[in-house]
Amino acid sequence: MFDRKIVGILVLLVYAGLVSGCGSQKLVDGQNQMRASFQSGDFDRADQIADSLKENKVYEAKDRVLYALEKGTINYFKGDYEQSVKSFTNAEEYIDQFFTKSIKTGIGAFLSNDTQLNYNGEIYEDVYLNGFKSLGYLKMDEFESALVEARRIAQKLSEAEQKYGEYASAMAESDTTEKDIKWEAGTSSIHDSPLSHYLASALYAKAGEEDGARIEMDKLKKAINNHQAMPDSKLKFDSTFTKVQYPNQYNAMLMAFCGNAPEKVDNSINTDLNLDGKGIKIAIPKLKMRPSRVGDIEAVINDTMRIDLKIIEEMDKVARETFEIKKPIIIARATIRGILKSVAQKGVTDAIEDEYGSTAADIAGFLGGRAREATEQADLRGWQTMPGKVYTNVVKLPSGEHDVTFNYYSPVGKLLYSEARNIKIGEQERLEPIASIYSN
Template sequence: MSPLFSCLAHSPQALWRVVCSSLRFALPVGLLLLTACGPSVNRYLLIEQSLAAGDAKQADAIVQQAEKSYGEKNRLLYDMDRGMTLQLAGEYPQSSAVLEQAEEEVERLYTRTVRSEAAAFLINDNVLPYEGDAYEHVMINVVKALNYAAQGQFQDALVEARRIDHRLNVLTDTVKDKTRYHEDGFARYLTGILYEATGDMNNAFIAYRMAYEAYETNRTWARTPVPTHLRADLLRTADALHLANEFEEYRRLFPDTAWQGSAAQRGLAQVVLISYNGRAPYKEDRFLDLPISLDALQLVLLNRGFSQSSRHQNRGVDSVLYGLNGRVVRVALPRLVTQKTQVPGEQLTLVGETGRQVSVSSELGQNISALADKSLSERLPGITVKALARAAFKFAMSEGATRGAQQAAGKDAAPWVGLVVSLLTKGLAVFSEEADKRSWQTLPDEIHIARAWVEPGQYAASVQLLGRGAGSTKESRRTLILAPGQTMVMIQRVIQ
């Protein structure tokens, strides 16, 4: 009989002490793992397939049916995803109601419980409620504003415009490092369009000016140039408000921009196209396996080489290998994977009853992937420090549990007991390490915008996609009846 079994057979108390010492660490970790690392279903693939087939109602049904699998900790994520799919399905009132719940959840999540923070420190940040990124909070109000605008309810849309203004002003006041995300060119631009649609030229000009400044300030990381339409808007509204100094400044800045005065556009109708193109970026794990001994270094190099890629399919194997070795600490950090659209632009064409045709090209208004990249890069230093501290804490607890079990087992059984307990506790520590990869994935990669002014009347509207995704979308052919001074908002989704 081996020393381990001999010791345990003659000393039941030693067996009990070993088991208790091992489970003191392993049970809480194991129970939390069942919560944090539950089965993962790639619902977003099914959503994208439905949207690509032009079936937005099916995409919304997929999100709705998955409500329980989101779980309470991802309530905000569910509301944001559902709000977007409801908008694409044309269910604008329902979309706004769900996104209103998302806003309330954002406010509620400003406070966290000590218990939740402790669990996250012991396991990973996936056990915390998802709070969303700052740009996602702004996008909640952007999507709501578009819901109301698409229904022609511009006074309600202006409520969202004021909320956008408040949210961005708070960000500007609280963010000390002005290189961080605190302004949003597209959100400001949209508020300007909404104000102008209601005849509020003064607030429209202010919003357009703030949009221009945001686009210019964020140009290096947002990868979004100032839209040509916005330059024309600044010239037109400055002229309409008789702001001579501002008008001359913008004429100097935009010498090649064609524009029409407000008098020339009086009585015309406007069509605004919002095109959601491509798929939002997603996050994956980047595992860093840190060896604490020469043997551990050799093991890591044999097992992974110099790769830091995600290896979810081998997590069980890694947990056993590193648990047996006992001298490898795993750290998981999120890495952004972009999915760039193949459609760089669209052409909006309006054909009147008389055969008169007006065509305008869309422009990039918002680069969601750039926003996500900026947000992650800003948070990554803090995420890294927290992940390293968590890994060190897990290792220390594993060491303590292993030594305690060895002392409880006695001299003869200590090596075997230490091996078993190390495998259990350190293996669980490796297996439980996972980055927080949650994000609002029903957003697009880019948002494009086109604006056309036409005489009132009936029009056949169509949208031609440019680039490799060339062709017409199912939603792009519509009949529009436009009244004098009316603003019509069209929303389309392009998966390519």
């Protein structure tokens, strides 16, 4: 008779997969609630939800990058710039730690599915946290730190393919499955950031370094040309961008964020590796774009001055392009995991057949298959409060208080959303960033 202990073990494997799925779903549901509050402009409520998710261990230790990213964005738009910078710094440090640890561990780190691994962020998440850090430092008048962070945006984009190429090579060295797995990084058409050079040009100009400002502006033009290679890019160089080279012409930088980063959705595929006459079904994520409804943005100052804001970065499309760098690695990792599970399952069923016969082996095979299916899940974790696009312009304002209203319009001119801000410009103001967001 088939040993009940063996059945119990296999049932527990199925149960473990289902529990893992429940935990992942709780995180997705919690983040959706937080994102809904953020989108409605209730940043305090979004902050409370994020903290509650951590306190109730929905954000686990392996999710600390996510928690730090969300807290960074929420705190930035709440106006707590010191805490925002601190949170984004934590996220950046965790990303580096987890990435390094994953290399050292090799394929031994591949657990039941990627949701059980430490989340070390996507390339675009690691890139754009530096954008918010730069703006946060600007709000605190720490110009040198702001410049460092602005330049890090472009640096990380330029190094991404090499970084993940080295990661793929390290995984190939630790792969002992003797299967034809292609360990390689993908490629991206994006290696630079207009936003990085725009911020850097303004910061160099304000520091009196004219050559630095000019060089960054030249890089900005080249970066925009590069981005225009994307078939659906709406980015183009605008003459207003050049104003940041002339520090006496402005003391306020208007920044408007809209839209959302792409959403991760499940994309199960079948590999062509045959085990027991069957391919291996693996679950991997793919990015689903969430197009913005916004066509134009303007800032109205004191009900008298109207300033058109120009798009400077399509963060969502950069996300889509740079995701292609990690995609082959995600597929290879999931394939290896599928192979290891299949080998383990076959070993168990063979042993059971030898001990208890073919009927017991069939039962074990069925339960083992359910266990594999239950534990194979795509990792859909991501930075939910990351915007999709950035618009900007600069203006010179007299010292004193000013009412600034950001108006977001559809492509046909319908007003979608307005956000009013009251800001104070000091007599010696060098550069005051004024930010708004409409997460439509």
